[in-house]
Amino acid sequence: MLEIRNLHARIAEDGTEIIRGLNLTVKAGEVAAIMGPNGSGKSTLSYILSGRSDYEVTEGDILYNGESILELDPSERAAKGIFLAFQYPVEIPGVATMQFLKVALNEQRKFRGEPELSTPDFIRRVKEAAAKLQINPDMLKRPLNVGFSGGEKKRAEILQMALLEPKLCILDETDSGLDIDALKIVADGVNALRSPDRAVIVITHYQRLLEYIVPDTVHVLYKGQVIKSGDKSLALDLEANGYADIIDAAA
Amino acid sequence: MNIQTAIKMTAAETALVDAYTAQIGDLIGDGAVLSARDTLVSDLKSQGLPTRRVEAWHYTDLRALLRTVPAADPTAFAERVEPLVAGSSVLTVLNGKADEKGAPAGINVRRYAESLADGVAAPDLIERGPDDAIGRINGSFVRDGFEIELPEGTELEAPLELQLVQSLGQSHTRFPVTFGAGTKATIIERHLSVSDAPSLVTSVSDLILDEGAEITWIILQQQGAADSHLAQLNFDLGTNAQLKLFVINAGGKLVRQEIHGVVTGEGADFKLRGINLLGGETHTDVTFTLGHDVPNTTSTEVIRNVLFDRAKGVFQGQIRVAPDAQKTDAKMACNTLLLSDDADFSAKPELEIFADDVQCGHGATVIDINPTHLYYLQARGIPENKARAMLVNAFVDEIVEELENETLIETLETIIADWLEKHA
Secondary structure (H helix, E strand, O other): OEEEEEEEEEEOOOOOEEEEEEEEEEOOOOEEEEEOOOOOOHHHHHHHHHOOOOEEEEEEEEEEOOEEOOOOOHHHHHHOOEEEEOOOOOOOOOOEHHHHHHHHHHHHHHHOOOOOOOHHHHHHHHHHHHHHOOOOHHHHHOEOOOOOOHHHHHHHHHHHHHHHOOOEEEEEOOOOOOOHHHHHHHHHHHHHHOOOOOEEEEEOOOHHHHHHOOOOEEEEEEOOEEEEEEOHHHHHHHHHHOOHHHHHHHO | OOOOOOOOOOHHHHHHHHHHHHHOOOOOOOHHHHHHHHHHHHHHHHHOOOOOOOHHHOOOOHHHHOOOOOOOOOOOOOOOOOOOOOOOEEEEEEOOEEEOOOOOOOOEEEEHHHHHHOOOOHHHOOOOOOOOHHHHHHHHHOOEEEEEEEOOOOEOOOOEEEEEEEOOEEEEEEEEEEEOOOOEEEEEEEEEEOOOOOEEEEEEEEEEEOOOOEEEEEEEEEOOOOOEEEEEEEEEEOOOOEEEEEEEEOOOOEEEEEEEEEEOOOOOEEEEEEEEEEOOOOEEEEEEEEEEOOOOOEEEEEEEEEEOOOOEEEEEEEEEEOOOOOOOEEEEEEEEEEOOOOOEEEEEEEEEEOOOOOEEEEEEEEEOOOHHHHHHHHOOOOOHHHHHHHHHHHHHHHHHOOOOOHHHHHHHHHHHHHHHHHHO
C-alpha cells in the first residue's frame, strides 16, 4: 500500500534536512509502529506523508498504491484515503464542527465521483460514530476543536477518521495526553477500523499504546532513517532497554 | 495676495450640475424645497466634489473616483424581489420611486415625494458641514423615499425591509425615521441592482431613537460592479435607547457609506458591526463618526474586511467624548484580511476625548489566512479554494452570529458564502 523509497526531505524555510534516506514499506492490512527518540523525524514523516507544504522532498519517492503522491496536495491525498490523526489538532474558531465534518466528507466523495451524503444520513453517521467514541454531542456544536480538552481533541481526530474511512491511517502520538480510559476508547476506535484493505501507521514514544493497538511490524527511526525493523517484540525490547544499543549497532 | 482660480469641472461635476438644470422642471418641491436645492447645487458648483485635500475625503478622492455620472432614466424598469427574510413587511423603492403599500399596521409611512411636494422636507435639505458631499448631492436631487414613524410602544414582530432596487440611471432617496419611546423593530435597508449598467445611487437615512427604543438596523449593499453608491445614515440616540447597526457591503464600484451618530441620552448603547466584502476594482469606504455627548453611554464598533483582487477599502472611525460625558465606554476594532497583493486597505481610527473618567480603545489589524488552519482543513480532503473560503467565512461569521434572528443569520451567511465562492 505504502512504499517509501530513499526519501530525503528538509524544512522548506531553512533547508534543514530531517529525513535522510528513509525506506519503509507498509502492506494493506498491516499495522506498523514507528518509534524513535525525540527529534528522529517521526512527526516530520507524518507531515510529509500528508503533504504539508512546510517540507520539501529533495530525493526519493513516496508510492501509495503504486503511484507517486509527491505532486498531490494535502486535500488530494486525503481524498485518496490518506489520513493523519494529528498530535496537536488545530483549533479553528468560527468553523462549526458539524459543518466541517460534512464539507470534508462530501468533498472527498466528490473527488472520488461518489454522490454527496444527504443531511439525515450524515447526521446519523456522526451520531453513531460519536457514540462509539463516547463523545458528548454538545462537543460537536462547538467550533472545531475550540475549547476541547486534550483528550477530546484526540477523540475528535479518531471520530473524523471513522467517518472519513481512509485506507492509510497515520496516528501521530495519538496516545500523548490521554489517560488510560481515553486511551482504551481511542484504541478501540482504531482497532474497529482494522481491515485487510486498510493499513495503519502508529507513531509513538511508548509501548503502552501498542498493548492496545497491537502492531504487525515495528520500525525504529533515528536521524531520518529506519535503522531497525522487527515484529512487536522489538517494541518490548525498546521499552526495556532504550534506544542506545540499537543506535550504537546502526552507527 | 491670494488669487483663487476657478477649478475646471470634471466630467462628473459637469454632468451633475447639468443634470440639475435639465431636471429642474420636474424635480418635486415647493418654494422652500427648491430654494434649498438651489443652495446645495450652487455649493456643488463652486466647491466641486471633494478631493484628497479635504480631510474627511482623504482616502476617497471623490473628484478623481467618480468619473462619470449615468444619465437619469425615468423609463428604466426594475422589479421587486423576494424579501431577505420571508414574512417581512416590504416597502419598495424601484429605480428611485417609492411605493408606500406594504407598510405594516401600526406605523405611519409617507412617501418622501409628498414631503418634498408640500415642503415638509425643506429643513432636511441641508449640508451637515462643508465636507458633506453626500448630503449636497442627495439634497439636490432627492425625489423619493419614506418618512416613517413608529409610535410609542410599537413592536414590530417581523422585520421591515426597505428594498431599493436599481437597474440603471440614478436614484436619490431619503428616509427620515422616528422610533418612538419603547419601540422595538428590525429594519433592513437593502440596496441591490438588477443590471450590469452603471447607476448612481445616493441615500440618506436620518434616525431618531426616543427613550428606550431597541432597534436593529441592517444595511445590505449589493449593487452592481459598475455602480456608485453614496450613502449616509445619521442617528440620534435618546435615553436608554439601543441601536445595533449592521453594515454589509458586498458590491458596488465606488461606495461610501457614512454613519454619523450622536448619543444624547444617558444609558444609551450603540453597536456598529460591519462586514466589507471587497473584490474586483471596488473602492469602498465606511466613514463613521460618533459623539458621546452625555455621561454613562456605551458603544462598540467591530469592522471586518475581506479584500480580493485590486479592491481598495477604507474605514475611518472617529469617536468624540464630550467634556461632561463621564463614564463613557467605547471600543472600536477594525480587522482586515488581505487576500491579494494588489488589494489595499486604509484604517484611520480617531479618539477625541475631553472627559477624564472614560474607557476608550481602538485597534486595527491586518492579517492573512492562518497557514496551519488551511493545512488542517486540506488534510481532511477539503480543496484549498474551499478551505480558504471556509476560513474567510469564519472570520466574518462571528459578526453575523451577533444578529438575533436565526433566519436572518442563515440568509446572510448564504449571501456571504456565495460572494466568497465567486471571488475566492
